[in-house]
Amino acid sequence: MKIAILGAGAMGSLYGAFLGENGADVWLIDIWPEQVERLNKQGLVIEEGSNHKLYKVKATTEKEQIGPVDLILIFVKTYQTTEALRDISPLIHKQTIFMTLQNGLGNHELLAQRFGKSAVFAGTSSFGATLIEPGRIRIAGRGETVFGACNNNYRKEDLDKLFLLFEGSQLNPRLTEDALVQIWEKLLVNVGINALTAITNVPNGYLLKNDALLSLLEEAVTEAETVARKLKVTIAPNPVEKTKKIALLTGQNFSSMHQDLHKGRQTEIDAINGKVAELGSEIDLNTPVNKTLTLLIKAITEIKKK
Numbered sequence: 001m002k003i004a005i006l007g008a009g010a011m012g013s014l015y016g017a018f019l020g021e022n023g024a025d026v027w028l029i030d031i032w033p034e035q036v037e038r039l040n041k042q043g044l045v046i047e048e049g050s051n052h053k054l055y056k057v058k059a060t061t062e063k064e065q066i067g068p069v070d071l072i073l074i075f076v077k078t079y080q081t082t083e084a085l086r087d088i089s090p091l092i093h094k095q096t097i098f099m100t101l102q103n104g105l106g107n108h109e110l111l112a113q114r115f116g117k118s119a120v121f122a123g124t125s126s127f128g129a130t131l132i133e134p135g136r137i138r139i140a141g142r143g144e145t146v147f148g149a150c151n152n153n154y155r156k157e158d159l160d161k162l163f164l165l166f167e168g169s170q171l172n173p174r175l176t177e178d179a180l181v182q183i184w185e186k187l188l189v190n191v192g193i194n195a196l197t198a199i200t201n202v203p204n205g206y207l208l209k210n211d212a213l214l215s216l217l218e219e220a221v222t223e224a225e226t227v228a229r230k231l232k233v234t235i236a237p238n239p240v241e242k243t244k245k246i247a248l249l250t251g252q253n254f255s256s257m258h259q260d261l262h263k264g265r266q267t268e269i270d271a272i273n274g275k276v277a278e279l280g281s282e283i284d285l286n287t288p289v290n291k292t293l294t295l296l297i298k299a300i301t302e303i304k305k306k
């Protein structure tokens with residue numbers, strides 16, 4: 001299978017290396033010349049625990065040189081999706097399928113609008129990865145890649161092909177009947193952990209040790225749960241308990257929003273707490289905690305820029 005991955009950062013490089021090792025013809029696409037040059041010249045080093053492994057990969061800043069592909073996997077940050085999808089027509093043939101495993105809401109809707117729902121598959125990844133320097137990433141943890149179709153008109157052979165591809169690539173696939181529910185389930189956890197740890201500069205586990213932060217976590221997740229239920233998204237019961245469990249399991253980790261904010265980078269707040277607030281106001285549901293967290297992240301982002 002010929003694959004193009006949009007975004008050769010932490011996750012794009014990881015998935016690209018694993019898929020390539022399984023025999024797929026993978027192209028990593030990025031706008032960051034230093035990363036592309038390092039990947040082509042030296043390969044990708046993946047650190048995991050005390051192990052280091054070098055993967056041979058192909059990377060480019062020029063989409064045009066690749067030609068049509070069978071799968072386009074999107075792994076840019078959510079606020080980069082629109083730009084990354086610009087000018088991708090040279091990559092597309094009649095049967096090209098699209099997949100997003102990005103965090104937050106709005107990504108698969110964007111793809112479906114552009115390329116049609118039946119060509120789009122979406123879900124979540126519980127792998128964790130950090131980019132250490134160009135050409136080098138660290139796997140923080142392995143998990144499942146859970147995905148499914150975005151409507152009932154998809155080609156079953158596409159989903160089967162994706163499952164086998166991911167299974168052979170050690171990406172631990174699991175299929176879901178409803179990709180949107182899967183995305184919301186992960187969103188609820190991110191709503192409770194990411195912004196709070198970023199604003200207060202603490203690792204995930206600290207949220208459970210501080211009464212004020214714990215109460216904000218509970219309120220943020222409950223607001224998001226109420227929005228999801230009002231929108232008839234059939235999420236599992238008790239997302240607050242699930243979020244606390246994940247904060248405990250990942251206690252020593254710093255969330256991706258924490259890392260982005262403290263490195264002076266833009267965050268995915270608009271697709272996480274910001275999206276909950278936006279959807280809430282569309283259906284007349286007040287979400288004061290999510291609104292406040294969104295504004296605080298935006299304020300700190302601005303301050304860090306100066």
Ligand code: NAD
Binds near residue numbers: 008010032104129
């Ligand atoms: P990242 O910032 O490491 O990588 C994004 C890459 O996209 C960067 O290398 C950037 O240069 C590139 N890019 C930006 N604009 C582009 C464009 N127009 N065209 C091509 N490339 C472009 O981000 P990441 O950590 O790999 O995360 C990617 C997505 O996966 C996010 O939505 C994130 O929430 C999600 N995710 C991350 C993890 C994780 O552990 N890192 C886990 C699960 C999900």
